[in-house]
Amino acid sequence: MTLFTGAAAEFWLRWFHLFFGVLWIGHLYYFNFSQMAFMTEAEAATKSAVFQKLTPRTMFWFRYGALLTFLTGWGMIGHKMGALGIPATSSWGTIILTGGLTGTIMFANVWLIIWPNNKVMIDNATRTAKGEAAIPGVADLAARAAVASRTNTLFSIPTLFFMTAASHLPLTLSPEKSLVPYWCVFGILIGALELNAIKGKMGPLQKLGSVIHFGLLLTFALYFAMEFLAG
Numbered sequence: 001m002t003l004f005t006g007a008a009a010e011f012w013l014r015w016f017h018l019f020f021g022v023l024w025i026g027h028l029y030y031f032n033f034s035q036m037a038f039m040t041e042a043e044a045a046t047k048s049a050v051f052q053k054l055t056p057r058t059m060f061w062f063r064y065g066a067l068l069t070f071l072t073g074w075g076m077i078g079h080k081m082g083a084l085g086i087p088a089t090s091s092w093g094t095i096i097l098t099g100g101l102t103g104t105i106m107f108a109n110v111w112l113i114i115w116p117n118n119k120v121m122i123d124n125a126t127r128t129a130k131g132e133a134a135i136p137g138v139a140d141l142a143a144r145a146a147v148a149s150r151t152n153t154l155f156s157i158p159t160l161f162f163m164t165a166a167s168h169l170p171l172t173l174s175p176e177k178s179l180v181p182y183w184c185v186f187g188i189l190i191g192a193l194e195l196n197a198i199k200g201k202m203g204p205l206q207k208l209g210s211v212i213h214f215g216l217l218l219t220f221a222l223y224f225a226m227e228f229l230a231g
């Protein structure tokens with residue numbers, strides 16, 4: 001039975017990758033499509049209950065979903081580029097590294113910004129429920145987590161596009177063209193948006209519709225940059 005032989009190893013990695021990807025991005029979309037708007041309308045006692053009882057659970061599945069998506073994703077890249085010898089400069093390599101790098105930045109945002117800031121919000125809700133003083137600066141941490149979460153929703157659109165395009169929408173790269181101009185465009189666009197996630201303001205990302213429009217715009221900008229600069 002092929003399913004239980006070494007030949008199916010990459011299939012299993014891909015299946016687990018999808019499973020953990022759905023677990024992660026499902027939570028991300030729940031936060032951004034439903035919970036954020038709910039929290040702006042909820043009363044203080046409801047918000048406190050959400051932080052004390054719901055957030056520890058959602059954050060657990062969210063951050064470990066992100067970790068396992070990241071590990072299985074890079075496992076597949078390692079297998080294809082290492083064992084199978086597919087070059088990073090091929091159509092597959094260029095497309096999968098585009099989606100894999102935006103996905104990796106999203107993973108870093110989860111573990112380095114969203115989770116640490118939510119941990120303080122959970123602690124703050126637990127303390128204030130016991131009548132203790134609020135942790136200073138907690139509102140700033142909540143705002144920072146929200147900008148990073150909105151940025152991840154924006155990045156999820158090109159990530160999913162390039163993830164599925166790698167094998168199903170190949171590019172015809174011109175062998176005489178360098179990929180350096182494409183990766184410079186990628187670095188500038190993604191770097192500017194990530195800098196905003198780390199230090200910037202919510203701005204138009206406040207509206208979910210704008211996040212989706214910017215995500216689509218970024219996807220097409222990267223796709224056209226690939227086609228015109230390297231194709």
Ligand code: HEM
Pocket residue numbers: 014017018020021022024025069070072073074076077096099100101102103104107159160163164166167168
């Ligand atoms: C964290 C960084 C990520 C890396 C390094 C990564 C890497 C990969 C790799 C190497 C593949 C195989 C592509 C192929 O064989 O052509 C893949 C496919 C895929 N990934 Fe990811 N991925 C990441 C994040 C995500 C996320 C967040 C999702 C969300 C669900 C996701 C969903 C998918 C899907 C739907 C496929 C397509 C499978 C197919 O076409 O057969 N990935 N990914």
